[in-house]
Amino acid sequence: GNTTPLQIELDQKLVRSIGGVDALEAFIMAHNEMGGTLINMNVLSKEQVIEAHEDPNRHPDLMIRVTGYSAYFRSLSREYRQPIVDRILAES
Secondary structure, eight states: OOOOOEEEEEEHHHHHSTTHHHHHHHHHHHHHHTTOOOEEEEEEOHHHHHHHHHOGGGSTTOEEEETTEEEEGGGSOHHHHHHHHHHHHHHO
Protein backbone atom coordinates (compact mmCIF):
# COMPACT_ATOMS: atom_id res chain seq x y z
CA GLY A 1 0.00 0.00 0.00
CA ASN A 2 0.88 3.64 -0.02
CA THR A 3 2.86 5.01 2.89
CA THR A 4 4.44 8.33 3.73
CA PRO A 5 7.88 8.95 5.19
CA LEU A 6 8.11 9.49 8.93
CA GLN A 7 10.31 12.51 9.78
CA ILE A 8 11.69 12.37 13.31
CA GLU A 9 14.42 14.16 15.25
CA LEU A 10 15.72 12.58 18.43
CA ASP A 11 17.96 14.17 21.01
CA GLN A 12 21.23 12.29 21.53
CA LYS A 13 20.58 12.26 25.28
CA LEU A 14 17.44 10.17 24.76
CA VAL A 15 19.20 7.59 22.62
CA ARG A 16 22.22 7.45 24.93
CA SER A 17 20.11 6.98 28.05
CA ILE A 18 19.73 3.55 29.62
CA GLY A 19 17.53 1.51 27.33
CA GLY A 20 17.54 4.20 24.66
CA VAL A 21 19.04 2.08 21.88
CA ASP A 22 16.68 -0.81 22.67
CA ALA A 23 13.69 1.56 22.66
CA LEU A 24 14.78 3.03 19.33
CA GLU A 25 15.15 -0.44 17.85
CA ALA A 26 11.68 -1.41 19.11
CA PHE A 27 10.24 1.78 17.61
CA ILE A 28 11.78 1.04 14.20
CA MET A 29 10.62 -2.58 14.29
CA ALA A 30 7.06 -1.54 15.24
CA HIS A 31 7.03 1.03 12.43
CA ASN A 32 8.06 -1.64 9.94
CA GLU A 33 5.57 -4.19 11.30
CA MET A 34 2.78 -1.63 10.88
CA GLY A 35 3.66 -1.25 7.20
CA GLY A 36 5.94 1.76 7.41
CA THR A 37 8.55 1.87 4.69
CA LEU A 38 10.68 4.97 5.30
CA ILE A 39 11.93 6.81 8.37
CA ASN A 40 13.96 10.01 7.96
CA MET A 41 15.74 10.11 11.31
CA ASN A 42 18.17 12.57 12.81
CA VAL A 43 19.83 11.82 16.15
CA LEU A 44 21.17 15.20 17.18
CA SER A 45 22.22 17.34 20.09
CA LYS A 46 19.75 20.21 20.36
CA GLU A 47 22.52 22.48 21.61
CA GLN A 48 24.78 21.57 18.69
CA VAL A 49 22.06 22.35 16.15
CA ILE A 50 21.35 25.74 17.75
CA GLU A 51 25.09 26.56 17.79
CA ALA A 52 25.43 25.48 14.15
CA HIS A 53 22.42 27.58 13.20
CA GLU A 54 23.97 30.68 14.74
CA ASP A 55 27.45 29.96 13.33
CA PRO A 56 27.58 27.10 10.81
CA ASN A 57 31.38 26.99 10.96
CA ARG A 58 31.31 25.86 14.62
CA HIS A 59 30.11 22.41 13.51
CA PRO A 60 31.25 22.02 9.89
CA ASP A 61 30.77 18.23 9.91
CA LEU A 62 27.19 18.27 11.20
CA MET A 63 25.22 16.15 8.72
CA ILE A 64 21.45 16.08 8.94
CA ARG A 65 18.70 14.25 7.13
CA VAL A 66 16.50 16.66 5.22
CA THR A 67 13.40 14.99 3.82
CA GLY A 68 14.64 13.00 0.86
CA TYR A 69 18.35 13.72 1.19
CA SER A 70 21.22 14.36 3.59
CA ALA A 71 23.12 17.63 3.73
CA TYR A 72 25.77 19.36 5.75
CA PHE A 73 23.84 21.72 8.00
CA ARG A 74 26.14 24.63 7.19
CA SER A 75 25.47 24.22 3.46
CA LEU A 76 21.81 25.12 4.00
CA SER A 77 20.69 28.75 3.95
CA ARG A 78 19.68 30.32 7.26
CA GLU A 79 16.10 30.43 5.98
CA TYR A 80 16.19 26.69 5.27
CA ARG A 81 17.84 25.89 8.62
CA GLN A 82 15.24 27.82 10.66
CA PRO A 83 12.33 25.36 10.21
CA ILE A 84 14.66 22.50 11.16
CA VAL A 85 15.69 24.32 14.34
CA ASP A 86 12.06 25.21 15.08
CA ARG A 87 10.98 21.58 14.69
CA ILE A 88 13.76 20.34 16.98
CA LEU A 89 12.89 22.91 19.66
CA ALA A 90 9.17 22.07 19.44
CA GLU A 91 9.86 18.35 19.88
CA SER A 92 12.11 18.73 22.93
